[in-house]
Amino acid sequence: MKNFSRIGKGEKKIDGLPLATGSLKFTDDFVVKDSLYLALLYSPHAHAEILDIDDTEARKSPGVVEIFHYKNVKPILHTTAGQGFPEPSPYDTVLFDKKVRFVGDKVAMVAAKTKKEAEEALKKIKVDYKILEPLFDPENAMAPDAPKIHSLDCYATIPVTYDPNKNLAAEVDIAFGDLEKGIAEADIVVDEIYHTHYASHCAIEPHSVKTFFDEMGRLVIISSTQVPFHVRRIVSRVCDFPLAKIRVIKPRVGGGFGAKQEVMLEQLAAWATITLKQPATLILSREEVFRSSRTRHPVRTHLKMGVKNSGDITFLEMDTLLNTGAYGTHALTVLSNCGAKVLPLLNKIENLHFLGRSVYTTLPVGGAYRGYGATQGYFALNQHLDILSRKVEIDFIDFVKKHHIREGETSKIFEVLGEGKEGVKQVVKSCKLDECMDWCASAIGWQEKRGKHITHGDKIRGVGAAVAMQGSGIPLIDMGAASMKINEDGSFNLDVGATDIGTGSDTILAQIAGEVLGVRSDKIIVLSSDTDRTPFDVGAYASSTTYISGGAVKKCAEKIREQIFDVAITMKKWDRKNLVLADESVKNKKTGEGVPLSDIAIFALYTQEQFQIQASASHTSPESPPPFLATFVELDVDTRTGKVDLIQAATAVDCGQAINPILVEGQVEGAVVNGLSYALVENFVFSSQGNLINGHFKDYKLFTSVDIPQIKTHIVKSYEETGPFGAKSVAEIGINTPAPAIANAIYDAVGVRLYTLPFTPDKVYTALKRLKTYDY
Amino acid sequence: MNAEFIINGKSKILSFEPDERLLITLRNHGYTEVKNGCLEGVCGACVILLNDKPVNSCQVLTASAAGETITTVQGIGTLHAPHIIQEAFVKVGAVQCGFCTPGMILVAYALLKENPDPSEEEIKLTLDGNLCRCTGYVKIIEAIQLAGKQLRHRQHKG
Numbered sequence: 050m051k052n053f054s055r056i057g058k059g060e061k062k063i064d065g066l067p068l069a070t071g072s073l074k075f076t077d078d079f080v081v082k083d084s085l086y087l088a089l090l091y092s093p094h095a096h097a098e099i100l101d102i103d104d105t106e107a108r109k110s111p112g113v114v115e116i117f118h119y120k121n122v123k124p125i126l127h128t129t130a131g132q133g134f135p136e137p138s139p140y141d142t143v144l145f146d147k148k149v150r151f152v153g154d155k156v157a158m159v160a161a162k163t164k165k166e167a168e169e170a171l172k173k174i175k176v177d178y179k180i181l182e183p184l185f186d187p188e189n190a191m192a193p194d195a196p197k198i199h200s201l202d203c204y205a206t207i208p209v210t211y212d213p214n215k216n217l218a219a220e221v222d223i224a225f226g227d228l229e230k231g232i233a234e235a236d237i238v239v240d241e242i243y244h245t246h247y248a249s250h251c252a253i254e255p256h257s258v259k260t261f262f263d264e265m266g267r268l269v270i271i272s273s274t275q276v277p278f279h280v281r282r283i284v285s286r287v288c289d290f291p292l293a294k295i296r297v298i299k300p301r302v303g304g305g306f307g308a309k310q311e312v313m314l315e316q317l318a319a320w321a322t323i324t325l326k327q328p329a330t331l332i333l334s335r336e337e338v339f340r341s342s343r344t345r346h347p348v349r350t351h352l353k354m355g356v357k358n359s360g361d362i363t364f365l366e367m368d369t370l371l372n373t374g375a376y377g378t379h380a381l382t383v384l385s386n387c388g389a390k391v392l393p394l395l396n397k398i399e400n401l402h403f404l405g406r407s408v409y410t411t412l413p414v415g416g417a418y419r420g421y422g423a424t425q426g427y428f429a430l431n432q433h434l435d436i437l438s439r440k441v442e443i444d445f446i447d448f449v450k451k452h453h454i455r456e457g458e459t460s461k462i463f464e465v466l467g468e469g470k471e472g473v474k475q476v477v478k479s480c481k482l483d484e485c486m487d488w489c490a491s492a493i494g495w496q497e498k499r500g501k502h503i504t505h506g507d508k509i510r511g512v513g514a515a516v517a518m519q520g521s522g523i524p525l526i527d528m529g530a531a532s533m534k535i536n537e538d539g540s541f542n543l544d545v546g547a548t549d550i551g552t553g554s555d556t557i558l559a560q561i562a563g564e565v566l567g568v569r570s571d572k573i574i575v576l577s578s579d580t581d582r583t584p585f586d587v588g589a590y591a592s593s594t595t596y597i598s599g600g601a602v603k604k605c606a607e608k609i610r611e612q613i614f615d616v617a618i619t620m621k622k623w624d625r626k627n628l629v630l631a632d633e634s635v636k637n638k639k640t641g642e643g644v645p646l647s648d649i650a651i652f653a654l655y656t657q658e659q660f661q662i663q664a665s666a667s668h669t670s671p672e673s674p675p676p677f678l679a680t681f682v683e684l685d686v687d688t689r690t691g692k693v694d695l696i697q698a699a700t701a702v703d704c705g706q707a708i709n710p711i712l713v714e715g716q717v718e719g720a721v722v723n724g725l726s727y728a729l730v731e732n733f734v735f736s737s738q739g740n741l742i743n744g745h746f747k748d749y750k751l752f753t754s755v756d757i758p759q760i761k762t763h764i765v766k767s768y769e770e771t772g773p774f775g776a777k778s779v780a781e782i783g784i785n786t787p788a789p790a791i792a793n794a795i796y797d798a799v800g801v802r803l804y805t806l807p808f809t810p811d812k813v814y815t816a817l818k819r820l821k822t823y824d825y
Numbered sequence: 826m827n828a829e830f831i832i833n834g835k836s837k838i839l840s841f842e843p844d845e846r847l848l849i850t851l852r853n854h855g856y857t858e859v860k861n862g863c864l865e866g867v868c869g870a871c872v873i874l875l876n877d878k879p880v881n882s883c884q885v886l887t888a889s890a891a892g893e894t895i896t897t898v899q900g901i902g903t904l905h906a907p908h909i910i911q912e913a914f915v916k917v918g919a920v921q922c923g924f925c926t927p928g929m930i931l932v933a934y935a936l937l938k939e940n941p942d943p944s945e946e947e948i949k950l951t952l953d954g955n956l957c958r959c960t961g962y963v964k965i966i967e968a969i970q971l972a973g974k975q976l977r978h979r980q981h982k983g
Contacts, residue, residue: 059918061915061916062915062918062920064923065915066911067904068926069898069915069920070858070902070903070904071897071898071927072899072903073923074857075857075860077852077857077861078857251956251958252958253924253925253958254862255862301922302922303862304921304958334864335864551923553921711917711918712918715918715921715959718961719959720961723958746865746867746868747865754948754950754952754953755949755950755952757949757963760961760963
């Protein structure tokens with residue numbers, strides 16, 4: 050391990066105290082004078098054609114300024130996915146359509162002087178629907194007689210399989226080796242079908258946007274977004290408004306988890322402001338977030354694997370069906386990641402087939418959600434590993450150790466399966482998964498508890514494990530940039546497009562710059578993100594910020610360092626090879642002398658050969674080093690009620706060098722608890738007509754403080770040579786393991802294998818009843 | 826309607842609609858540190874202290890609180906003079922996005938005032954009405970334990 054001055058320190062989040070004292074602003078905290086309020090009318094039907102909209106009465110309603118719908122808004126096909134360009138999600142959405150495709154699809158928008166007036170007017174809009182046959186079962190989506198959800202005008206902007214005529218939003222098909230041979234060689238074949246379910250991100254700040262024209266007549270968009278630069282590009286296109294006249298400001302964001310990668314509201318508010326030349330405010334209610342925004346894509350995974358009695362895996366066949374809902378946002382890329390972020394873990398498999406299909410239904414729309422397909426894929430794979438290891442009588446830990454990818458190794462998957470196109474060849478340079486598993490096993494008492502069925506009253510105890518990898522940005526696609534300049538007191542402005550949505554990225558980017566420049570974080574003034582003021586960055590997704598944006602900050606700071614050395618050399622005639630930056634000074638290693646950075650800045654700004662010490666740098670990566678993680682859980686199954694009581698969850702992560710261990714722990718703990726909650730209590734409940742009936746916090750249960758078990762978190766020692774100061778990503782990976790670890794622990798306790806999430810007491814109880822005797 | 830309130834120690838006259846919720850009134854008058862997360866009385870982001878007791882301000886009719894004493898998170902500590910609890914939240918990493926934080930801190934403040942040395946279980950029970958999606962609650966519990974310890978130490982020192 051290297052000696053760092055700023056890296057690896059649990060520095061306080063630089064925006065921590067301003068947040069804890071309530072002084073920092075989120076989107077809805079900005080006062081925009083004379084703003085109109087926008088309210089949306091949603092479809093009550095899962096699938097219908099709009100024959101007519103009559104807004105005569107609504108227009109007479111007090112305070113109403115305008116009502117927007119298909120009759121008066123230009124339909125420009127786009128995707129709301131909020132991705133890079135060209136976008137891998139199909140263009141299947143317009144601002145207001147003549148057709149609705151799920152309960153919660155938008156129909157019209159009222160702009161009124163107050164929120165109340167806007168909501169009152171909604172009730173007076175008359176919509177004449179022609180009800181169409183809904184499509185709720187993704188398994189039937191491609192049947193010849195299935196209702197067609199989208200017209201043939203919809204299209205993919207990149208060369209991929211896309212066929213709205215078959216409700217096929219995306220398809221991925223890769224294979225290598227000889228599957229028949231693999232099947233023939235297997236002594237045991239395990240063939241199971243797994244289902245993961247819908248979920249809401251539940252960022253506590255709802256989706257929010259404010260738009261207005263500034264003094265120069267430029268459109269300003271303040272938005273709770275993960276992707277400010279994509280917002281600018283997409284709004285420009287959808288509203289047919291010059292990009293140069295748009296400024297997107299990202300203030301503090303109250304959590305995203307993928308939900309705010311989606312660009313859904315900005316174009317609506319922008320349309321209102323551009324049309325009416327008045328400011329507009331659009332804040333979703335919690336119910337609207339549940340019903341009309343984005344979700345985790347439900348996935349059916351049919352997984353088939355064969356092993357020899359020795360434990361060698363002879364083949365893997367994965368057939369994935371992803372329900373993208375009414376629109377194809379992230380349909381291709383989440384689907385790809387069900388394989389791409391999962392299958393390389395078992396890189397020794399020679400015979401493999403991954404077939405994935407994303408299909409349209411008339412249900413809520415999937416989107417980016419922390420884990421992004423890996424969560425769905427690992428739910429199946431980890432249970433399969435548990436089943437297989439039990440069949441060949443090898444401990445789960447040893448079985449995983451036998452098969453997982455190791456340092457110096459590659460996987461064919463890296464090369465053949467990327468996000469929306471072929472992948473990128475890479476060799477894993479850091480993998481401490483063994484250490485992760487060993488730490489968890491010891492933390493949870495694996496040896497003492499596994500297979501012991503410790504019983505007390507009606508409760509039987511079990512332990513289960515799961516492992517995962519993810520990526521660090523999208524290789525050769527994601528780009529981040531940074532710019533810096535020095536000030537008279539030796540402080541620096543660091544402007545980044547990287548989008549801190551609560552993760553602490555501003556803080557770790559300051560630590561990276563501080564490490565290069567030998568200054569504390571309080572000498573780095575971070576600005577993120579404002580499309581007018583900060584350089585480009587793709588935004589906060591794909592676990593890219595530390596690795597990609599951090600790489601840009603490091604490069605930028607290194608350029609600054611060389612300029613500082615130039616000035617020091619002019620001032621002192623020192624030899625460059627003796628110079629280092631430390632303690633806010635340029636130090637001469639040979640003589641022991643130093644010049645404070647403030648002297649350097651003043652010399653450069655005021656004294657001689659004057660110039661602004663400033664630089665900018667961009668970073669992309671030809672590879673995406675995976676972080677690795679293991680979660681082990683201990684739980685009780687109440688055989689009388691079917692309730693699962695979590696006792697403890699231990700997680701260890703290899704994220705390379707942790708830039709800020711406290712923030713790393715926070716990412717892991719937050720992801721793990723979200724994963725536990727997803728596995729046990731979170732659930733979308735639909736009526737027979739596709740209406741989400743529990744779209745409120747009152748009815749959609751998520752974990753609170755009283756639900757969490759003992760949580761243990763550990764960062765294993767690791768160093769990724771391609772990352773900034775050895776770092777890899779950490780934000781998403783922790784959500785992939787809780788559900789399968791719980792499934793495996795339930796089996797360990799009571800011998801019941803649950804293939805369908807969530808594991809509610811009724812499901813566990815029913816499965817227990819089906820067992821005549823406990824078959825261990 | 827207009828009525829007088831004591832907000833963060835100062836007398837204020839606020840105007841509001843007869844059916845307005847206190848959360849909306851406070852935000853309309855610039856107290857944006859009180860957050861709106863659900864308007865259902867579930868998430869706890871809008872917690873304030875009403876006569877020193879934590880309540881979800883989205884569930885209180887403004888008119889019914891006329892004349893009462895209201896404390897927001899800025900009332901217990903500001904950026905320039907933070908409270909020990911606020912500093913403890915920052916120190917242990919209990920603040921991620923920060924949207925639930927004002928509500929969490931006010932609930933913690935009321936708890937520690939009543940019980941300076943709560944058990945982990947008592948802290949968990951107290952936080953049950955405040956949702957956080959970022960932290961998994963682990964560091965929030967830790968922050969309250971740390972703040973309790975520091976407050977006890979300060980009291981002990983007199």
